Amino acid sequence: EIVLTQSPGTLSLSPGESAALSCRASQSVTSNYLAWYQQKPGQAPRLLIYGASNRAAGIPDRFSGSGSGTDFILTISRLEPEDFAVYYCQQYGNSPRYSFGQGTNLEI
């Protein structure tokens, strides 16, 4: 199983700043099959990014994904109050043995 390690565990920032969230895989992710999700308290996760760098429908362009192989980054520029949430990465290159990272809590 591919283990995904996210860092930092908690990131404290202010609205207007930029955030960089890391996701590191224990082995190379096939074809950069890496997705990012946002989850707010009491809500289901929401897809943000797929294929490492493709924004899902309706996702603002301040969200961007990058990386390849074992190292991936989710960047959120110009943080808005509604962006403070928990973010998860997920690999699907080892389908269907999907795995998620443990999450990064982005807090104000």
Add this chain to the structure above:
Amino acid sequence: EEQLLESGGGVVRPGGSLRLSCAASRFTFNTYTMSWVRQAPGKGLEWVSNIGDSGVITYYRDSVKGRFTITRDNSKNTLYLQMNNLRAEDTAIYYCARILNGYFEYWGQGTLVSVSS
């Protein structure tokens, strides 16, 4: 907009059974692989099971293999998860999700399963 609505969660004793349902609407259900993903209280996300569009192909994580069964009824646009011999560690919110090329494109709001004596 695509919609997924789970039901069937509740409190059950260890060793008991529950059947979860997920009603899909506003998309062509029988053309998508579907999945169950769970989240223990205060914890992260964990993939549980997948089923192909026709219902023939299924996959499970090792910890639920032999205890959980995923099925679908394409005539009713409904996904199911039969959970037997439940354990305390199965306590979680269970989400159904639509899969596209391996990532979870749409999620339901989840149903809570609590296994406790």
